[in-house]
Amino acid sequence: MNGRPRVAEDVWEGTNLLGVLREHMDLPGSKNACEQGECGSCSVYLDGRLVCACLVLAGQAQGRDIRTVEGLASAGVLHPVQEAFLEAGAVQCGFCTPGLVVATHDLLTRTPQPTTMEIREALAGNICRCTGYAKIIDAVHLAASRMRP
Amino acid sequence: MDFLQPATWTEALAMKAAHPDALPIAGGTDVMVEINFDRQRPPAFLDLTRIAELSGWGLDDGMLRVGAGVTYARLIGELGDRLPGLAMASRTVGSPQIRNRGTVGGNLGSASPAGDAHPPLLASRAIVELASTAGTRRLPAHEFFLGPKRNAMRKDELIRAFLVEPAQGPQQFSKVGTRNAMVIAVCSFALALEPERRRVGTGIGSAAPTPVTAPEAERFIEGVLGEHDMWQKPAPVAESALVRFGELVAAAARPIDDVRGTAAYRRHALAVMARRSFVWAWNEYRGAV
Numbered sequence: 001m002n003g004r005p006r007v008a009e010d011v012w013e014g015t016n017l018l019g020v021l022r023e024h025m026d027l028p029g030s031k032n033a034c035e036q037g038e039c040g041s042c043s044v045y046l047d048g049r050l051v052c053a054c055l056v057l058a059g060q061a062q063g064r065d066i067r068t069v070e071g072l073a074s075a076g077v078l079h080p081v082q083e084a085f086l087e088a089g090a091v092q093c094g095f096c097t098p099g100l101v102v103a104t105h106d107l108l109t110r111t112p113q114p115t116t117m118e119i120r121e122a123l124a125g126n127i128c129r130c131t132g133y134a135k136i137i138d139a140v141h142l143a144a145s146r147m148r149p
Numbered sequence: 150m151d152f153l154q155p156a157t158w159t160e161a162l163a164m165k166a167a168h169p170d171a172l173p174i175a176g177g178t179d180v181m182v183e184i185n186f187d188r189q190r191p192p193a194f195l196d197l198t199r200i201a202e203l204s205g206w207g208l209d210d211g212m213l214r215v216g217a218g219v220t221y222a223r224l225i226g227e228l229g230d231r232l233p234g235l236a237m238a239s240r241t242v243g244s245p246q247i248r249n250r251g252t253v254g255g256n257l258g259s260a261s262p263a264g265d266a267h268p269p270l271l272a273s274r275a276i277v278e279l280a281s282t283a284g285t286r287r288l289p290a291h292e293f294f295l296g297p298k299r300n301a302m303r304k305d306e307l308i309r310a311f312l313v314e315p316a317q318g319p320q321q322f323s324k325v326g327t328r329n330a331m332v333i334a335v336c337s338f339a340l341a342l343e344p345e346r347r348r349v350g351t352g353i354g355s356a357a358p359t360p361v362t363a364p365e366a367e368r369f370i371e372g373v374l375g376e377h378d379m380w381q382k383p384a385p386v387a388e389s390a391l392v393r394f395g396e397l398v399a400a401a402a403r404p405i406d407d408v409r410g411t412a413a414y415r416r417h418a419l420a421v422m423a424r425r426s427f428v429w430a431w432n433e434y435r436g437a438v
């Protein structure tokens with residue numbers, strides 16, 4: 001879990017990974033807004049692949065490498081993607097933000113300089129009810145320019 | 150509730166035989182919605198994600214044999230050139246998060262009439278491989294779908310793989326929905342040209358109780374192409390024949406009115422998609438000959 005082994009006790013077999021993160025591991029960054037894979041606010045990495053934590057059965061995650069939004073910032077320093085979201089005004093209520101930050105991180109890892117169309121496609125599974133998305137797309141471009149090697 | 154996690158295929162079949170009511174779970178993108186909303190409470194889960202055999206693919210006597218656990222993202226990345234129709238359909242499934250987890254095995258398991266993998270599997274005459282401790286059997290995809298969310302899999306069986314020929318010619322897939330992502334198809338259509346065999350394959354989604362083919366439309370357009378020796382000397386197909394092809398595809402559907410669209414709209418859209426898909430595929434063939 002974010003680079004170190006963690007044990008969760010008393011997890012019901014029908015619980016999803018999102019519940020394990022939030023209720024058993026004190027990692028409430030990943031949000032629960034739909035529990036049906038529609039909103040992306042629970043996006044995390046499972047063995048390096050972007051997934052909805054609400055659709056992973058707890059036992060399926062056992063022994064796997066999980067990285068959550070909490071695992072992106074290091075030692076109190078925000079990740080450039082997080083910085084860019086703040087600066088571009090891409091955060092309003094903030095509920096969608098953790099999922100979008102992880103999804104953007106995934107996009108920029110695979111496609112360091114995405115076009116606007118590529119951004120829209122990559123973030124199609126992340127819903128925001130506040131911003132209207134324009135500032136989110138600005139934030140992704142900004143993060144891409146900052147992270148340019 | 151039990152959580153069963155077989156490490157091998159043999160172990161999975163033994164567990165399924167011993168616990169026929171255990172619910173298989175692969176990517177979980179259908180199963181977990183049911184569980185999260187308490188619509189299902191199975192006595193046990195049978196997790197298939199640790200079984201290496203299910204997540205591989207390879208050639209089997211000229212056919213591609215693709216493990217039930219191969220995700221849409223991997224299909225697009227690894228098999229997009231050999232299975233272009235299925236890859237096009239896969240690109241329309243959900244979002245990146247869903248494509249990273251969801252599998253064709255799960256799509257077949259759910260057997261939704263709207264499942265996007267089904268029309269391309271039908272159009273390219275795919276075969277579904279089922280197995281139990283009693284043995285393995287292979288069913289043509291069109292015999293696998295029995296009704297809305299009902300398939301031919303027995304309680305002691307699991308889906309091992311699907312088999313399909315690498316594309317023999319151009320393939321197409323179209324889907325109608327309210328957005329470019331995250332939509333259940335209002336209706337969908339897949340087409341596969343097989344120039345060597347002089348055949349045209351079709352698949353219709355979300356417009357009948359199961360995914361279906363349009364055999365009359367196939368025979369009709371094969372007749373048109375054959376009559377004018379067009380596979381040898383490809384020329385544009387007459388507009389009247391294209392319209393007729395679309396009508397026959399629409400006639401093969403048995404759509405209903407529901408929240409996503411009316412039966413009349415679905416028929417209309419199918420006719421349009423069929424005609425366009427054929428023209429796209431045929432132009433690609435003409436360009437390649």
Ligand SMILES: Cc1cc2nc3c(=O)[nH]c(=O)nc-3n(C[C@H](O)[C@H](O)[C@H](O)COP(=O)(O)OP(=O)(O)OC[C@H]3O[C@@H](n4cnc5c(N)ncnc54)[C@H](O)[C@@H]3O)c2cc1C
Nearest residue numbers: 037175176177178179180242243252255256258264265308
């Ligand atoms: C937000 C969202 C968007 C979606 N969008 C689309 C879309 O655009 N198009 C589309 O077609 N679908 C869509 N789906 C549905 C789903 O993603 C697909 O049906 C997917 O293919 C299911 O695969 P899975 O591996 O996740 O299946 P699971 O949920 O793990 O399983 C589905 C069913 O198949 C059974 N099963 C799975 N594997 C096997 C096996 N090997 N043998 C026997 N039974 C098995 C399970 O028991 C279950 O009944 C969407 C789902 C969500 C949540």
Ligand code: FES
Nearest residue numbers: 034035037040054
């Ligand atoms: S809470 Fe998982 S996608 Fe909405």
Ligand code: FES
Nearest residue numbers: 092093128129130
């Ligand atoms: S900022 Fe409120 S949902 Fe996106």
